[in-house]
Amino acid sequence: MKAPHQLLTHSPLKACLIFLLSALYMNPLFAIPKDANVDEAKVPKFTLPDPLTMTDGTPVTSSHQWSARRRGEILDLFKEHVYGRSPDGLPAGLSHQVTQTIPNFLDGKATLKEIRVLFNGKKDGPKMHILLILPNHTKKPAPAFLGLNFSGNHSIHPDSRITLSKSWMRPKKDGSVIDHKATEKARGASSSRWPVETIIDRGYALATIYYGDIDPDFDDDFKNGVQPLFYREGQKKPAANEWGSIGAWSWGLSRALDYLESDPTIDAKKVSVLGHSRLGKTSLWAGAQDQRFAIVISNDSGCGGAALSRRRFGEKVKRINTSFPHWFNDRFNQYNDNENALPIDQHQLISLIAPRPVYIASASEDLWADPTGEFLSGKYAEPVYALFGKKGLGCDQPPAVDHPVGDFIRYHRRSGKHDLTAYDWAQYLDFADRHLIKNK
Ligand code: GTR
Numbered sequence: 001m002k003a004p005h006q007l008l009t010h011s012p013l014k015a016c017l018i019f020l021l022s023a024l025y026m027n028p029l030f031a032i033p034k035d036a037n038v039d040e041a042k043v044p045k046f047t048l049p050d051p052l053t054m055t056d057g058t059p060v061t062s063s064h065q066w067s068a069r070r071r072g073e074i075l076d077l078f079k080e081h082v083y084g085r086s087p088d089g090l091p092a093g094l095s096h097q098v099t100q101t102i103p104n105f106l107d108g109k110a111t112l113k114e115i116r117v118l119f120n121g122k123k124d125g126p127k128m129h130i131l132l133i134l135p136n137h138t139k140k141p142a143p144a145f146l147g148l149n150f151s152g153n154h155s156i157h158p159d160s161r162i163t164l165s166k167s168w169m170r171p172k173k174d175g176s177v178i179d180h181k182a183t184e185k186a187r188g189a190s191s192s193r194w195p196v197e198t199i200i201d202r203g204y205a206l207a208t209i210y211y212g213d214i215d216p217d218f219d220d221d222f223k224n225g226v227q228p229l230f231y232r233e234g235q236k237k238p239a240a241n242e243w244g245s246i247g248a249w250s251w252g253l254s255r256a257l258d259y260l261e262s263d264p265t266i267d268a269k270k271v272s273v274l275g276h277s278r279l280g281k282t283s284l285w286a287g288a289q290d291q292r293f294a295i296v297i298s299n300d301s302g303c304g305g306a307a308l309s310r311r312r313f314g315e316k317v318k319r320i321n322t323s324f325p326h327w328f329n330d331r332f333n334q335y336n337d338n339e340n341a342l343p344i345d346q347h348q349l350i351s352l353i354a355p356r357p358v359y360i361a362s363a364s365e366d367l368w369a370d371p372t373g374e375f376l377s378g379k380y381a382e383p384v385y386a387l388f389g390k391k392g393l394g395c396d397q398p399p400a401v402d403h404p405v406g407d408f409i410r411y412h413r414r415s416g417k418h419d420l421t422a423y424d425w426a427q428y429l430d431f432a433d434r435h436l437i438k439n440k
Pocket residue numbers: 024025026028031276277278279301302303315320323
């Protein structure tokens with residue numbers, strides 16, 4: 001398939017189609033196709049794979065057995081069948097440089113740093129730009145939130161000192177992206193999703209990266225992004241069981257955590273990884289693979305994220321593989337309209353985060369992402385948390401809107417649409433305070 005910008009140059013009809021599709025991607029409610037089920041009564045009967053039974057049938061009865069054997073087994077199944085295998089080692093030459101430091105950001109409340117990570121050490125090779133904002137009022141290394149953003153680091157806050165991204169961007173009709181490049185108009189365009197000042201006031205640092213730096217979000221058969229850095233001789237694209245874009249974005253989050261571990265202003269043992277929507281799928285997969293993340297937060301992650309695939313509610317496996325053929329590995333296509341054949345389901349993705357705290361959030365109008373299916377993933381991960389003596393959601397039914405529930409597995413269904421809002425952040429900050437900051 002060609003990249004959207006290549007199609008755009010070909011015919012006005014195709015251009016209209018791409019704009020329409022892009023608009024739909026950003027508005028899943030509007031996008032719910034007629035054949036998608038959003039009726040609870042029509043959810044098929046299904047049996048979920050048991051996180052606490054080994055593939056050979058042995059029951060898992062202790063946290064030791066879980067950590068030593070079962071966890072790896074489940075992780076492997078997700079690699080093989082869903083997200084693909086990410087490379088183990090780092091590309092030769094990977095390096096980082098601090099490119100800008102502004103000590104008086106937010107009227108002196110914060111220090112802003114920009115860090116460039118050259119994935120193969122070459123300036124003209126693939127690279128990502130970390131925007132790090134640190135509180136000035138705290139004395140100790142700061143706990144942090146780390147999340148990818150959709151529209152460039154410059155979109156999270158209007159301050160013109162933040163470097164405008166030069167990376168490829170999805171088309172936007174409002175003038176904030178022209179010819180696939182961000183314009184000045186894009187500054188602060190996503191600020192409602194990033195309450196920077198509140199995060200800083202609460203004593204946390206915020207690290208964010210434009211997700212397209214790691215792998216541009218269109219299907220080009222993996223010619224750009226980080227995947228080619230790892231091709232074996234003669235290899236042209238990832239094999240059927242190797243990583244897609246979600247795998248690559250997650251890998252990028254781990255590389256950002258590598259940097260944070262090297263920065264003395266950060267308490268790298270207290271980093272919460274967070275993401276919205278496709279980037280919520282990504283934060284879950286990053287947190288499942290990389291146990292250095294202290295807390296994992298999934299905001300409206302839906303199909304391929306927190307929602308159970310077997311419910312076939314809202315977005316289904318076939319639909320996501322068709323709309324976004326580059327997100328998962330090729331093997332995941334085997335489960336199009338064939339979810340019961342999956343050797344895992346998404347509650348086991350949540351279980352891979354145990355015993356670390358995990359927050360799953362839904363929005364009441366976001367039926368495309370299946371709020372109930374997102375809740376149930378948390379519910380069915382509880383037995384794994386229980387092995388560690390950790391309490392999960394503590395209830396069997398989804399709670400009322402705007403009533404968060406749970407302890408080490410926490411869940412809320414915010415009233416409103418598919419979005420990342422101040423309400424969501426208020427819950428995540430309290431959650432991080434409770435689990436990461438003593439005496440709170
Ligand atoms: C939708 C997609 C969802 C979700 C969303 C987003 O179009 O169907 O799975 O990831 O995009 O990331 O905005």
